[in-house]
Amino acid sequence: MRQICWFCSSQIQLIEKKYWFLFSDEKVWKTMASPAASREALMVLRGLIRELRYVKPEHSPRNLMAYQHIMEQYRSNQVTSEKVCRAQQELLHKAKTYLSLLQGIREHEALQEEFKGRERTVEDSARLVGLQLPKTPGDK
Amino acid sequence: MNFARILPLTRSGALLPTCLNCQAQHGPLQIKRFYKDMKKFYKNVTISKSNGRFEINLDKNKLKTPLGTLFTVPTEPLAVAIATEWDSQQKLIKRHSMYLTSLCNTAIENPTGRSKETVIQSVMHFLETDTLCFRLDEPPELEELQTNHWDPVVSWFNNRYEADVQPTTSIISPVISKNTQENLKKHLSSHNDWALVGIESAVHSLKSLILALALIDREVDAETALKLSRLELEFQVSRWGKVEWSHDVEYADLKARVSAAALFVHLVQESSNIITKMAS
Numbered sequence: 001m002r003q004i005c006w007f008c009s010s011q012i013q014l015i016e017k018k019y020w021f022l023f024s025d026e027k028v029w030k031t032m033a034s035p036a037a038s039r040e041a042l043m044v045l046r047g048l049i050r051e052l053r054y055v056k057p058e059h060s061p062r063n064l065m066a067y068q069h070i071m072e073q074y075r076s077n078q079v080t081s082e083k084v085c086r087a088q089q090e091l092l093h094k095a096k097t098y099l100s101l102l103q104g105i106r107e108h109e110a111l112q113e114e115f116k117g118r119e120r121t122v123e124d125s126a127r128l129v130g131l132q133l134p135k136t137p138g139d140k
Numbered sequence: 141m142n143f144a145r146i147l148p149l150t151r152s153g154a155l156l157p158t159c160l161n162c163q164a165q166h167g168p169l170q171i172k173r174f175y176k177d178m179k180k181f182y183k184n185v186t187i188s189k190s191n192g193r194f195e196i197n198l199d200k201n202k203l204k205t206p207l208g209t210l211f212t213v214p215t216e217p218l219a220v221a222i223a224t225e226w227d228s229q230q231k232l233i234k235r236h237s238m239y240l241t242s243l244c245n246t247a248i249e250n251p252t253g254r255s256k257e258t259v260i261q262s263v264m265h266f267l268e269t270d271t272l273c274f275r276l277d278e279p280p281e282l283e284e285l286q287t288n289h290w291d292p293v294v295s296w297f298n299n300r301y302e303a304d305v306q307p308t309t310s311i312i313s314p315v316i317s318k319n320t321q322e323n324l325k326k327h328l329s330s331h332n333d334w335a336l337v338g339i340e341s342a343v344h345s346l347k348s349l350i351l352a353l354a355l356i357d358r359e360v361d362a363e364t365a366l367k368l369s370r371l372e373l374e375f376q377v378s379r380w381g382k383v384e385w386s387h388d389v390e391y392a393d394l395k396a397r398v399s400a401a402a403l404f405v406h407l408v409q410e411s412s413n414i415i416t417k418m419a420s
Contacts, residue, residue, distance in 0.1 A: 054228070055227055056228070064227065097403045100362045108237070108392035111384075115389065
């Protein structure tokens with residue numbers, strides 16, 4: 001699906017509906033001019049925004065310094081052609097690293113919470129291997 | 141006679157012992173240690189700039205290191221990332237989940253008191269027992285995996301750093317030639333002290349100097365680097381099964397650790413890049 005961008009009047013490829021929120025900002029629109037190169041960058045950006053939602057769950061991630069900084073970096077590094085641009089590659093690598101840092105922290109916290117030192121009851125352990133304790137007459 | 145001038149005395153008049161680390165006579169180091177997670181005592185985290193360095197403000201308090209020195213970082217992006225770490229604390233302040241902050245604390249305080257040369261030496265020492273150099277030839281599938289995934293990285297490393305590291309299957313560690321050592325030393329000492337803290341952390345988490353340098357030079361991304369360093373483990377897991385509370389927890393921790401180290405190195409070096417550009 002192709003369409004003319006109202007902002008820069010160049011042909012752009014429409015990105016799937018689920019990424020619409022990235023394009024509410026018209027400057028990021030332009031980044032889409034080179035689909036192949038920016039597709040990965042956009043996926044990373046999307047992941048970053050998703051992770052930033054967990055930072056302050058009660059607020060919009062837009063108010064975060066990190067969000068504003070990342071957006072600024074993305075905007076200032078957009079290149080219209082598909083040339084290999086070192087700065088852009090560096091930014092993508094940095095964005096990926098930051099994404100895996102945020103994911104790692106969150107996953108680690110979640111796993112630790114789940115496996116926090118508590119002993120399983122006999123019933124829990126039985127359920128873990130797909131068994132059920134027999135019902136004894138004394139039980140209600 | 142004023143003894144206080146000759147002998148450093150504590151307030152109560154007792155003689156100060158000589159410090160084992162630095163041979164100087166200073167008071168007992170007041171490390172703030174928290175045996176329990178602190179409650180979150182601030183609402184807003186902001187950044188302020190003073191003397192070309194960036195500070196973190198928790199409401200109106202300035203962030204300090206565990207030893208009580210003012211917490212300052214050299215670049216703005218790093219300050220933003222650290223502010224986000226402090227922002228993301230919910231009800232308790234979980235210091236163990238702040239990987240970038242602890243790297244900065246290490247860089248500011250240098251708790252081990254080692255010089256740059258010692259750090260470089262200890263990092264270089266890893267090359268002799270590098271994960272990527274010790275191969276197994278026992279299950280043929282594993283051997284194939286290692287050749288397919290590790291060989292490209294090793295040959296990239298040899299090219300990039302003019303090194304001649306060869307993998308081995310014997311128990312004796314390979315000898316690293318003097319030429320390689322000198323090249324690496326030259327390269328490592330071109331990094332500043334802060335970046336070296338990050339590199340050392342990356343080397344320790346990946347258990348490989350080759351992989352750490354590949355990550356820092358943006359040859360591989362953080363997750364790939366970690367997967368490469370855990371190649372044998374992943375192989376055994378695929379055979380024998382996984383223990384969630386050990387393997388997964390360790391993986392998530394290392395993922396954060398490795399990416400924090402790489403990000404730290406990149407963000408710390410950012411300002412120097414910008415300065416050279418402006419000067420030219």
